[in-house]
Amino acid sequence: xxxxxxxxxxxxxxxRTTGLQEYRTSGGYRALELALKELSPKDLCGMVxxxxxQGRGGAGFPAGRKWMGVAxxxxxxxxxxxxxxxMEPGTxxxxxxxxxxxxxLIEGMLLAGYAVGASKGVIFVRPAYGRMAEIxxxxxxxxxxxxxxxxxxxGSEFSMxxxxxxxxxxxxxxxxTAQINAIMGLRPQPRETPPRTTxxxxxxxxxxxxxVETLAxxxxxxxxxxxxxxxxxxxxxxxxxxxxxxxxKVQRPGCYELPMGTALREILEVHAGGxxxxxxxxxxxxxxxxxxxxxxxxxxxxxxxxxxxxxxxRLGTGAIIVFDETTCxxxxxxxxxxxxxxxxxxxxxxCREGLPFVEELLDGxxxxxxxxxxxxxxxxxxxxxxxxxxxxxPGAAQPLESLLSCFEDEVLEHLRLGRCPYQxx
Amino acid sequence: xxxxxxxxxLLKELEQRIRxxxxxxxxxxxxxxxxxxxxxxxxxxxxxEAARLLGMSLLExxxxxxxxxxxxxxxxxxxxxxxxxxxxxxxxxxxxLGEHLEARLGIRMGETTPDGLFxxxxxxxxxxxxxxxxxxxxxxxxxNLNQEKIDKILEExxxxxxxxxxxx
Numbered sequence: 001x002x003x004x005x006x007x008x009x010x011x012x013x014x015x016r017t018t019g020l021q022e023y024r025t026s027g028g029y030r031a032l033e034l035a036l037k038e039l040s041p042k043d044l045c046g047m048v049x050x051x052x053x054q055g056r057g058g059a060g061f062p063a064g065r066k067w068m069g070v071a072x073x074x075x076x077x078x079x080x081x082x083x084x085x086x087m088e089p090g091t092x093x094x095x096x097x098x099x100x101x102x103x104x105l106i107e108g109m110l111l112a113g114y115a116v117g118a119s120k121g122v123i124f125v126r127p128a129y130g131r132m133a134e135i136x137x138x139x140x141x142x143x144x145x146x147x148x149x150x151x152x153x154x155g156s157e158f159s160m161x162x163x164x165x166x167x168x169x170x171x172x173x174x175x176x177t178a179q180i181n182a183i184m185g186l187r188p189q190p191r192e193t194p195p196r197t198t199x200x201x202x203x204x205x206x207x208x209x210x211x212v213e214t215l216a217x218x219x220x221x222x223x224x225x226x227x228x229x230x231x232x233x234x235x236x237x238x239x240x241x242x243x244x245x246x247x248x249k250v251q252r253p254g255c256y257e258l259p260m261g262t263a264l265r266e267i268l269e270v271h272a273g274g275x276x277x278x279x280x281x282x283x284x285x286x287x288x289x290x291x292x293x294x295x296x297x298x299x300x301x302x303x304x305x306x307x308x309x310x311x312x313x314r315l316g317t318g319a320i321i322v323f324d325e326t327t328c329x330x331x332x333x334x335x336x337x338x339x340x341x342x343x344x345x346x347x348x349x350x351c352r353e354g355l356p357f358v359e360e361l362l363d364g365x366x367x368x369x370x371x372x373x374x375x376x377x378x379x380x381x382x383x384x385x386x387x388x389x390x391x392x393x394p395g396a397a398q399p400l401e402s403l404l405s406c407f408e409d410e411v412l413e414h415l416r417l418g419r420c421p422y423q424x425x
Numbered sequence: 426x427x428x429x430x431x432x433x434x435l436l437k438e439l440e441q442r443i444r445x446x447x448x449x450x451x452x453x454x455x456x457x458x459x460x461x462x463x464x465x466x467x468x469x470x471x472x473x474e475a476a477r478l479l480g481m482s483l484l485e486x487x488x489x490x491x492x493x494x495x496x497x498x499x500x501x502x503x504x505x506x507x508x509x510x511x512x513x514x515x516x517x518x519x520x521x522l523g524e525h526l527e528a529r530l531g532i533r534m535g536e537t538t539p540d541g542l543f544x545x546x547x548x549x550x551x552x553x554x555x556x557x558x559x560x561x562x563x564x565x566x567x568x569n570l571n572q573e574k575i576d577k578i579l580e581e582x583x584x585x586x587x588x589x590x591x592x593x
Contacts, residue, residue, distance in 0.1 A: 089511040089550035127495040128551040130564035168454045168493025171549060185450030185481075187488050203448060247513045247554035254555050289512060289550075319554070321513055335515045339549050345492075 005232050007241050008216050009257045012100035017135055020142045023103040029148060031222035032107050035114055036156040039222070044115035048218065050226035052239030056093075057083055057174075057211030058287065058316045060305035063218075069198030070116045070206045079202040080118040080160075081183070081209040082109055084125045084132065085167060085174040088288035089339060090319035093243035094212040096255040098132050101216075102139040106162065108215030110153065111222055113160045116208050121162045124179055127169040136164050171343035175390055176209045178345070189345040190390035213243055235261025238304035246272040248322035249279050261304040264294070267320065279324035283407070287316020289336050290395030292402035293329065314398065328422040329410055330366045333403045337362060340396035348389035354381060355396060362400075365411065368419035375411060379404055435463055439478055449479055453489060457496050466497040494548070502537045504582050507548035507561040514550075519558035523547070525572050529579060542583065 011018040011026055023029070035044060049064030070078060082105060086094045098105060109121045125133040140162050143149040151159045165183050167173050173182045175190050180201050182188035201207020217240055221229045230239045238260030244267050247253045251273030258267060264286070268274065275281055283293045286303065291314045294301070301311060308315045323332060341355035358381050364370050365378075382404065385397040404411060413421050439456055443449045456478055460471040467475075467490055476486050490496045497505075508514075508523045523545075527533055530543050537544040553559040556568025567578055 086552050087550060090513055090554050091550075092552040092554055095552050126552070127564065128548075128553075128561060128566065165451070166454060166458070168457070168489070169495040170493060182454075183451060184448070185453040185479075185489070187492055245554065247557060248516050253557070285512075321516075321554075323516070327516065332512060332515070335510075335512050339511050343549060 004257075005241055005259060006257060007220050007232065008097060008104065008213065008243060009100055009255075011104075012096070017099055017139075018101045018103070020103055020139065020146060023101060027223065028103055028219070029107055031219040032110055032114075032148070033154060035111055035222055036154055036158055041115045041117060044111060044222060047221055047226050048115070051217075051221045051229040052226070053214065053217050053221060053229065054239065054305055055211055056213035056217075056242070056317070058088065058290065058314075060315065063210065063214055066198060066208060066210070067112070067116050069196060070208060071199075074117075074199070074206045076117065077120060077205055078116060078118045079205060079207040080109055080113045080116065080121040081179065081202070081207060082121065082123040082212055082215055083174060083176070083179060083209055084123050084129065084212050085179065086129070086212075087126055087171040087174050087343075088290065088317050088319060089336070090247050090285065090288045090321040091245055091317040093245050093255050093317070093319070095129060095132060096245075097212055097216055097243065098135065102135055103143065104216045104219060105136075105212055106140060106143055106149070108218040109162060110148070110160055111218045112208060112210065112215055114158050116206070118208065119160055121160060122183055122202075123162070123164050124167060124173070124183065125164055126167050126173070130166075133164050133166055140164070170345070171339075172345045172390075172392060175392065178390070179209065180207060187345075189347045190392075192389075233260035233304065235302040235304045235307055237261070237306035238302070242303070242318050244271075244303065245317070245319040246322065247319070248284070249276050249281075249324040249327075250274065250322050251276055261302040261307060263299070264301050264303055264320070265299040267303065268299075268322065272320075272322075275322070275324060279326065281322065282325045282327060283323045283329060285316075285321040285399065286318070287314055288319045288321075289339060290314075290391070290398055291316040292398045293323075293406060295406050326422065328366065328420055329403055329407050330362065330414060331420065331422070333399050334359065334362045334366055336399050337396060340392060344392060348393075350385055350388040351390075351393035351396075354385050354388075354393060357381065358385070358396075358400065365414055366420055368414055368417060370415055372415065375404065375415075432463060435459060436474070436478070443478055450481070453479055453481070453486070454493065454496075457486070457490060457493075461496060466500045472498075500537065500541075502542050502544040504542060504562050505544045505546060507546045507551075508534075509549070509551050509553075509557070509559050509561075510547045511550035513554040514558040517557040519570075522558050522560070522570055522572070522575060525575060526579075529576065543579075 045067045053063040054060040172178045173188045177191035178188045197207045233239050241257050242260045245255050256271045305315045337359045344351045346352045361374050382397045382401040385393040456475050461467045464471040476483050553568050558570050559568040
């Protein structure tokens with residue numbers, strides 16, 4: 001592959017984490033120096049708005065617009081939260097990113113903190129990533145010794161503390177408002193919005209919450225400019241590079257940094273090494289469990305937020321889970337729904353009651369005990385799930401709805417045979 | 426005697442951290458995890474201790490302890506084995522590995538071996554889908570698993586160096 005930009009993973013090594021010195025040698029913390037010497041917080045906001053950077057946690061919300069959500073006269077202290085909870089099935093990019101180059105996240109947090117006037121940053125880490133929490137604490141303290149974190153950073157007027165928050169573990173903690181409750185020691189269920197967290201977040205103060213990958217892009221935007229960042233993308237509507245995680249029935253599962261908008265076919269066939277011998281592509285989830293199944297007709301799709309949205313799909317986290325023709329997609333959906341049912345916080349009815357009901361209906365169908373009426377009930381449940389309080393149940397509805405609409409034949413085949421047509425189990 | 430000293434040391438350390446914190450409640454998960462490590466699980470005594478240290482009510486603590494899946498309100502084994510059962514590990518026949526573990530240990534998911542060494546639990550996606558199927562033993566990840574590998578890991582956990590350095 002010629003001219004593939006390496007930005008976020010340029011310091012990735014096979015066997016170890018990049019330390020502070022190495023990060024600096026590679027140009028690290030130069031964006032921070034530049035910002036503190038020559039740029040105002042407003043300049044930084046403007047650059048990130050112009051860069052077209054979209055939130056990499058799944059929603060694709062423009063990062064610069066989120067920063068602008070903190071009013072100039074908003075009260076202090078203000079907070080920044082880096083969401084390293086990463087519990088969307090299929091997603092492991094933030095783990096790769098932080099293990100490869102933790103200072104990139106630290107610098108991104110400092111820049112974002114400078115832009116929105118935050119004096120404290122919190123990195124929220126899931127229990128399965130215990131090693132990551134240790135790496136971050138070690139590297140934050142090295143950055144502190146080098147006057148990059150803490151009071152009067154690099155001799156400037158800007159001060160910001162960083163700390164790691166270890167989660168007790170639950171998927172819902174990845175949802176922004178639930179994460180804020182979790183950090184505050186409250187039961188981590190989502191909060192009602194508005195007010196947005198940029199107005200009233202942690203301890204009711206203005207709080208900007210970003211995914212790890214989003215923050216890691218910021219130093220590069222400040223150092224190289226918004227136009228450069230935009231130009232990294234392959235699609236008209238995308239910006240920057242994207243960490244695509246590929247898993248499932250491909251030859252080389254892994255995390256690949258590619259231009260935003262790279263075609264699904266290229267990601268799978270060139271970078272992930274194609275399908276395993278003897279297996280044929282049947283479908284994929286393009287961005288974790290909360291996205292719709294994509295059938296082979298979408299193989300030439302440009303994998304960016306806008307391009308997929310126009311096709312009725314979602315890029316989500318860019319975690320591509322690949323299924324082959326031997327996989328029962330009905331069974332796969334039972335698995336996905338079971339995950340969501342188990343991880344529901346239980347707060348609202350569509351999610352708490354709806355998901356176990358969907359699981360039961362689907363499971364029956366898969367085992368050949370279903371009827372056409374059950375299929376129709378599932379369709380109406382897919383709609384009903386979207387009335388939930390937070391995005392968890394609407395996320396669960398995505399694979400369900402696409403199974404029923406795009407793979408209806410496979411569902412009906414279970415009815416016709418009175419059993420699962422796939423004999424692999 | 427040593428255990429009492431250890432406990433006093435831990436409580437002092439936690440008290441200090443809580444005193445220094447701007448918002449002590451932020452430490453509630455850390456405090457519960459630390460006490461859990463000390464007591465083996467978050468027993469009623471440990472929960473009361475946490476409530477006292479943080480100035481929170483027992484009910485508030487219970488509400489959190491019962492929510493988080495890495496906090497154990499019932500006794501668990503020295504090693505908590507959590508087998509990923511989310512979609513990518515399922516694709517890689519992770520179900521069979523769970524069944525293999527159940528057979529090898531003679532327990533079902535959710536149970537603890539009579540010798541108190543192993544607890545078996547399902548866990549949702551642990552973010553190691555590039556190494557599926559995967560599992561956690563306490564906080565350590567094991568990936569690209571098969572039956573032989575699991576047997577070896579169990580053997581090492583029973584006898585070898587793997588026993589060290591695996592906090593719950």
